[in-house]
Amino acid sequence: MNKQLSISTLPLLGSGVHTPQYDLATTECGIVHIGPGAFHRAHQAYYTEKALAYGGDWRIHGVSMRSGTLKKALANQDNLYALCVVDNEPETHVIGAIKTLSTLAEDRDEVIAALASKKTKIVTLTVTEKGYCLNAQGHLDTEHADIKADLVDPDTPISAVGLLVKALKLRKQAGYADITIISCDNVSDNGKKLQKAVTEFATKTDETLGQWIAENIAFPCTMVDSITPATDDSFKAQVSTTLGLDDNWPIQREAFTQWVIEDTFSGPRPQWDKVGVTFTRDVSFFEKAKLRILNGTHSTLAYVGTLFGKETVYQAISTPAIKQLIANLLSEEIVPSLGESSGFDLNQYAQDIVKRYENQHIRHLLSQIAWDGSQKIPFRLLDTIRDNIKAKRSINLLCTGVAAWCLFVNNKAARNETITDPLDTLLTDLAKSVEFEPQALAKKLLALDTMFAELSVNESFKRTVLDKVDKLLAIEKQFAREQDTQERVSLFDVLKGDA
Ligand code: CS2
Numbered sequence: 248m249n250k251q252l253s254i255s256t257l258p259l260l261g262s263g264v265h266t267p268q269y270d271l272a273t274t275e276c277g278i279v280h281i282g283p284g285a286f287h288r289a290h291q292a293y294y295t296e297k298a299l300a301y302g303g304d305w306r307i308h309g310v311s312m313r314s315g316t317l318k319k320a321l322a323n324q325d326n327l328y329a330l331c332v333v334d335n336e337p338e339t340h341v342i343g344a345i346k347t348l349s350t351l352a353e354d355r356d357e358v359i360a361a362l363a364s365k366k367t368k369i370v371t372l373t374v375t376e377k378g379y380c381l382n383a384q385g386h387l388d389t390e391h392a393d394i395k396a397d398l399v400d401p402d403t404p405i406s407a408v409g410l411l412v413k414a415l416k417l418r419k420q421a422g423y424a425d426i427t428i429i430s431c432d433n434v435s436d437n438g439k440k441l442q443k444a445v446t447e448f449a450t451k452t453d454e455t456l457g458q459w460i461a462e463n464i465a466f467p468c469t470m471v472d473s474i475t476p477a478t479d480d481s482f483k484a485q486v487s488t489t490l491g492l493d494d495n496w497p498i499q500r501e502a503f504t505q506w507v508i509e510d511t512f513s514g515p516r517p518q519w520d521k522v523g524v525t526f527t528r529d530v531s532f533f534e535k536a537k538l539r540i541l542n543g544t545h546s547t548l549a550y551v552g553t554l555f556g557k558e559t560v561y562q563a564i565s566t567p568a569i570k571q572l573i574a575n576l577l578s579e580e581i582v583p584s585l586g587e588s589s590g591f592d593l594n595q596y597a598q599d600i601v602k603r604y605e606n607q608h609i610r611h612l613l614s615q616i617a618w619d620g621s622q623k624i625p626f627r628l629l630d631t632i633r634d635n636i637k638a639k640r641s642i643n644l645l646c647t648g649v650a651a652w653c654l655f656v657n658n659k660a661a662r663n664e665t666i667t668d669p670l671d672t673l674l675t676d677l678a679k680s681v682e683f684e685p686q687a688l689a690k691k692l693l694a695l696d697t698m699f700a701e702l703s704v705n706e707s708f709k710r711t712v713l714d715k716v717d718k719l720l721a722i723e724k725q726f727a728r729e730q731d732t733q734e735r736v737s738l739f740d741v742l743k744g745d746a
Pocket of ligand 1: 473542
């Protein structure tokens, strides 16, 4: 029976395990992170862990907006956890950067005090696309239930935006403007959109607060990247063996990791620059390239791969017909949408990302990437479609991902399976209303202007998606009949044609 990972059992770890290189007993928090999920613990917490070796009170106070699961899981291990790099050259790091974990519902006063504290100089967020409560135009969705509730009662916020405004109101009263708020989510222009949402919300409650935030608080844009599959029991068991200690919630990720941050701060920061973080004046090209090339192909793999019976990214990209589709989607439609940027070899960047998908050590479930499609697809595929329509380039393969999502929704609903998406009830009801007829459902989904905005009335776009729905259904039946077809048939040849 293993002992539990904790500060007191760290000395039992073998020399091959990287352990905190700063004093866990005396190093205080300087960062509050909202949404300490697997990606935060694999990415920002890793960089901060390494930067802590260069000094400063930069440990993290993690705040879960709803679930108390993480706080409970790490409570008896001093919030330490193992981060395992699963690649050709594996590594194991014990991360101590997270000093405190709170849950907003249970620890509201503690959370507000941490956000308002003079010691806190940075707030980072990974609340996923849906956590920003934005509408299809990228503005604060004042019709969102959480935003409406917070506007009625701004002193007991339940949304991330409302919580930030509450904290900034206290900081304005105390004169603590030296804080930077950093979105670390896959949202285009993430810092700008967060700043707009926060200032719009603040102005509705107190015009001078909105103005103070706009004039004093920096919301830098970022690009974040590292493939971080969910933790499963077999990985947990493997970590216990590796460490010789039990860890209730270890994290795994690929070796590749990248963090690009716009260099506009309204206060101090950890020495992230010393541990590989890139600071730059303009993040937009990095962010657009990653969102479209990686996340756009990820979502396409998730829905097309699931349709053809694949379970993981590796299985999907290892299927010749699907790999060719992704290669053509990149070369014919996504990379051309990005234009040129000096010193940035987009074709090599795209090839490197496909190579990352072929990492046999990573079991990245398509079902995980398929979550929240109504929130992800606008950033990952629809913006690229808009640019290609404007430039009169093909959108056939981009629309294939949208069509595959329509079929994904239909199949989940028909099997009475939960669709992990903020619009789950609406999506399921729409599928039922057309008795799971794919074409009829696709037409109803494409009419959702909260997701498709002006594309919901673009006849050419809708015709193209409906054409891909038909073609995917036909080829799905052929693949089901003849398993080996997946080796021979060129999905690209089937799907490249215009409607
Ligand atoms: C994935 C991302 O789950 C998903 O939607 O596409 O989490 C992806 O793994 C990361 O953005 C990679 O940096």
